[in-house]
Amino acid sequence: MPYTYEYPRPALTVDCVVFGFDDEALKLLLIQRGIDPYKGSWALPGGFVRMDETTETAAMRELEEEAGVSDIYLEQLYTFSEPNRDPRDRIVSVAHYALVKLSDHRVTAATDAEDVGWFPADDPPPLAFDHAKILSIARDRLRAKVRYQPVGFELLPTKFTLRQLQHLYEVVLGRELDKRNFRKKVHSLGILKALDEYETGVSHRAAQFFKFDRAKYRQLEKKGFNFEI
């Protein structure tokens, strides 16, 4: 049954940039397209928005349908509306993004997807449509975000060392950090609780374990830090 309107309408889609942290590197969730255009190419999971759902709901549904991934909190990133961004039609896409712990999310290819997998976020295969541009904006947003919100609660084990925390920041920022400076800044945030526990069975000096002060972490998440005037 066709749908008729007085004025032309763009189609509306969502795209999902899901970053996965795996203790080593920052990964990116991609699906391999099973249909044209760009059949066989890798792309961000996504699809058309239904009439009864918000773009957030559509993004979560598509993630589950295409990659078997659920329980992800997606934030809206940006809406891409260049008239020629999709060869099929005039399609406007609302992109969403998330940073998750990779081991929490097993992926399985489903609808319209030939295959699905995690790729290096900073060195992915060539992407379909304008997805390289969407990825680039999501990557920038993630990098910026750790400068005004704490990160790590959902990504690190409950007990972690400062080395682990620094490594998380280095992976997200994509560059090495000065150890002393990093520790000073992190301690000044007041979100860490030192535990009376130390690493065991390590060849280097056993590092102390920390956990996040949940209340202070959530408070800082809301309030943000940065230029406090």
Place this chain on the structure above:
Amino acid sequence: MPYTYEYPRPALTVDCVVFGFDDEALKLLLIQRGIDPYKGSWALPGGFVRMDETTETAAMRELEEEAGVSDIYLEQLYTFSEPNRDPRDRIVSVAHYALVKLSDHRVTAATDAEDVGWFPADDPPPLAFDHAKILSIARDRLRAKVRYQPVGFELLPTKFTLRQLQHLYEVVLGRELDKRNFRKKVHSLGILKALDEYETGVSHRAAQFFKFDRAKYRQLEKKGFNFEI
């Protein structure tokens, strides 16, 4: 001529939250709707996106058509997609926002608008549709923005006093700031150049004039400040 599609499509609109700084207060640009729904109500300027334009282009066109305002750099804010947000139809709206110097922009009611005007941003009249929600998110974004980007270049006169700069921040943040603390933080940004000029004809102690170091300001605008790790 009707337009026919295989699947239903939401209509796509833009809405514009334009904040104006007038040395005294933060104002908001509103238009009075000339047509139903919400005929006679005040609303954010906006309208339908054409097939050959991006949402940014559409937002600028609507601002000009409805309020006679041009030459505004709009940033994308958020896309609102609640299925029932508009009583006419399923309409998804991409909101944009800007902060301008009020005296630079004379406004005149045009297409579809009965009237147009600047209202107190924190105490506007009741707004049509979900525009109060859009405004609230834009207000939050603006408040957050001054904590990680410099503000003032386009809003203050070329030469300004620290009192004027502080007042701008107070207006945007919606609260009073401690004078000593503010000056310390602002100086630490390194974007101010002290001039060898002082206020004249004032009853209080003549304040020194400053200007922005344009290069450093632009650099900081790009780089952001905040939690620098």
